[in-house]
Amino acid sequence: MSVRVRFAPSPTGYLHIGGARTALYNYLYAKAIGGTFILRIEDTDMERSKPEYEALQIEDLNWLGIFHDEGPDKPNPKYAPYRQSERQHIYMKYAQELFEKDLAYYDFSSDEELEAMKEKALRENRDPVYDGKWKNPSSKQEALAKVAAGEKGAIRFRAPNKPYVLNDKVKGRVVYPENMVGDFVIVRSNGLPVYNYCCVVDDMLMDITHVIRGEDHLNNTVRQLMIYEALNAKVPEFAHVSLLIGADRQKLSKRHGATSVNLYRNERYLPEALCNYLTLLGWSHPTERDIFDKEDLKDVFNLERFSASPAIYDLVKLRWVNGQHIKKMDNETLIGLVSELPGNDFFKTQTPEWRNAAIDIIKQQVEFVSDIPKMVDEMILLESLEMSDMLKDILSWETTPKIIDYIDSQVQAIPSSFITEAQLNGWMDVLKKDMGVKGKQLFMGVRAALTGKDHGPDLKILIPLTPVAVIKKRLTQLKHPQA
């Protein structure tokens, strides 16, 4: 049977960074093994689930380059529907079956009774597991009669009294001692089934072969194992991936900074970079590569290289990863991204050749796409001088005023809006041969004259990108420092 994996978010908010990581692992695994990646919406919590969040989450997933093969918007008739809210009848059907086989029973306990029992258990230092013996469940006929009479009761699963073993792909052999959980509710008294139950019914019916999810579900799994058993279903492989935590080693939350994927999207992070970074948080590349994209992972991604311990979500390395992806990105795509940025008008109105050349030098030194316009402003368009100590020093050399005067006279004579590299070379030659300036005096002097700064990219590349009008303004200030 072919591999089928799923990502099953609850539409109760934006796509979380942790959710994105789990989705990514599932996606990567499906791609690596030629399986199917399914998106299932777990919206049984009517109170918190909102349809708009479903759309938002899918959007974020797609932005990350994670596309599902099946889902509410891409149904496979054999498995649809994909929203748990639309599968109520299915859950009820199996609950009915469980009830008839005496594997589940109706519980008419009140909240108060349940609460009292829980407190008692806690007092006795026991797990507050529901003890069926505490209150004899009604007989089947009795229960049916009560239900028919309109009494509200929850359906409880009769938890077998024995230990369970899970061979997890990440955690290894996990033993759940007997009595770890008591009889648990699978259908609430309001008629809505509960997560741990729906999940199993769906995974069974959707032929899910591998469940890759967060470690927070590890304890739940014993309940699910019980249901698989009761339903006579084949148990899938499980991989419980460690959780992401904050720098204080606490559960990742808003106060740890940006935890929603859409924030990174707004900040123009590269989706491939985010995926790359997220992959590394808990999984390692067999050859210890740390820069790659999904395509590179196609042949190497597996379930064997997960780390069992939680990872601190720390953005510092993400910056670097993003920068690396910018460097290897082709100029055309990058130009497209920069063009989408608001403002930035100068860049947008330049020729393709200009933009290409500008991107060539700028992409080498930025970590974020959004830094590119800033670099254009600072490196190319800045008219005022950056009066550093170094620049003051350069201006104090006796050769510098001569350079400034000469360059100024040449620049004034330029009719076009840009200086060519050949023109610049010509000036350098004149300064060197006719005026006897050379070495540091020459290069730094020319740089100061043209850029008003003491540092920056290679002049031969930078100057042809700088508008003559800007250079003229710098020169004016250099000649009249006070003004």
Add this chain to the structure above:
RNA sequence: GCUCCCAUCGUCUAGCCCGGUCUAGGACAUCGCCUUUUCACGGCGGUAACAGGGGUUCGAAUCCCCUUGGGAGUACCA
């Protein structure tokens, strides 16, 4: 409380399953140097870790136990 899980540089991790090749490797960050007559990029190098204690063994980061620390679950949430 109880149950489950986890524990290698500041961070992400390799190594652990199948003990010796580990005076523990890589990456980010940090520091220094080199290169590019500047900056950045790049290159080179430094600082920096097997949580603690017991065992098993000729030998343990690797196997076992305990302690400590952290995480998760303990719901008619997902």
